[in-house]
Amino acid sequence: MTVTRRELLKLAGSAGVMSLAPAFARAAKLEKTKVAIAVGGKALVYYLPLTIAEVRGYFKDEGLDVTIADFAGGAKALQAVVGGSADVVSGAFEHSLNLQSKGQFYRNFVLQGRAPLIGFGVSTKTMANYKSPADLKGKKIGVTAPGSSTNMVVNFFLAKHGLKPSDVSIIGVGAGAGAITALRSGQVDAMSNTDPVVTALVSSGDMKVIADTRTLKDTRDIFGGNMPAGTLYTAQSYIDANPNTVQALANAIVRADKWIQKAGIDEIAKTVPSSYLLGEPEVYKAALKASLEGLSPDGIIPEDGAATAVKALAAFVPDFDPAKVDPSKIWTNEFAKRANEKYPNG
Known part of the structure; x- marks a missing residue:
């Protein structure tokens, strides 16, 4: 072949x-x-x-x-x-x-x-009681920029769990220190970003990851393929x-x-x-x-x-x-x- x-x-x-x-x-x-x-x-x-x-x-x-x-x-x-x-x-x-x-x-x-190397997680402060994707309804979600791949992961995750993009508010927070500040200060309730932002927030205890595409296995599980x-x-x-x-x-x-x-x-x-x-x-x-x-x-x-x-x-x-x-x-x-x-x- x-x-x-x-x-x-x-x-x-x-x-x-x-x-x-x-x-x-x-x-x-x-x-x-x-x-x-x-x-x-x-x-x-x-x-x-x-x-x-x-x-x-x-x-x-x-x-x-x-x-x-x-x-x-x-x-x-x-x-x-x-x-x-x-x-x-x-x-x-x-x-x-x-x-x-x-x-x-x-x-x-x-x-x-x-x-995709993107981690999607919720704030351990404003969403300390997160139990399921339904809890995201009405929440503010930070992404690098609206329409970017970080936004795609959020939308795909929502669709898999019966939610629509209009059920949340998408807010552009960039991809560096500003993104970290946005979650820590409560400007957003959840975050879809990539590293080192995701690891910094998880390491400090500010974010709990609910969907992860940094490994091939998780990526294939979420998207159904490469x-x-x-x-x-x-x-x-x-x-x-x-x-x-x-x-x-x-x-x-x-x-x-x-x-x-x-x-x-x-x-x-x-x-x-x-x-x-x-x-x-x-x-x-x-x-x-x-x-x-x-x-x-x-x-x-x-x-x-x-x-x-x-x-x-x-x-x-x-x-x-x-x-x-x-x-x-x-x-x-x-x-x-x-x-x-x-x-x-x-």
């Missing part, structure tokens, strides 16, 4: 289909050396490969001059690319499906996270016009993915900017430990990921019609495969 697939890919390549991702052996000139990447919450473990690629010089090694603009959430980062102020999104896989349903074609081309998370994605038109530049980006992220798996918790904590630690290095290390399994080891998007994402979106996005999208058009592994050929050992 594997041989057949490879043969088919070779045939596709000879027909020109594979020009999407040129072979790394070609000394292909970059169409663009300057690339602007928009991200929603750069300091989050969710986007750790992006930071590692930047800090360790992997983008520069590929001949790229990358600038990274940080926004409050993935939905805001996406707006920057759609609006033309950035070229590529470091964001959640499922956003491209939502875009396709609106006639906009974006494609994920390298994976950073193979699980749910790809952080990726680099951009407009199909950008990929068509700049395949060598996109390949260079994929090379850098795959190297970062592999370095993270080998480096170990202490080395990662020493490598990221000190501001990421939020003044609590041990909490950050605990967050890394809780999320490490959910980070991609090689940048490859799971084959069933798009189908899982379609089901998740259909469960909670108003007017999302699965019949109107072609999941195969929102992702490709060809860039990541070539990156793995170039950097088999990271």
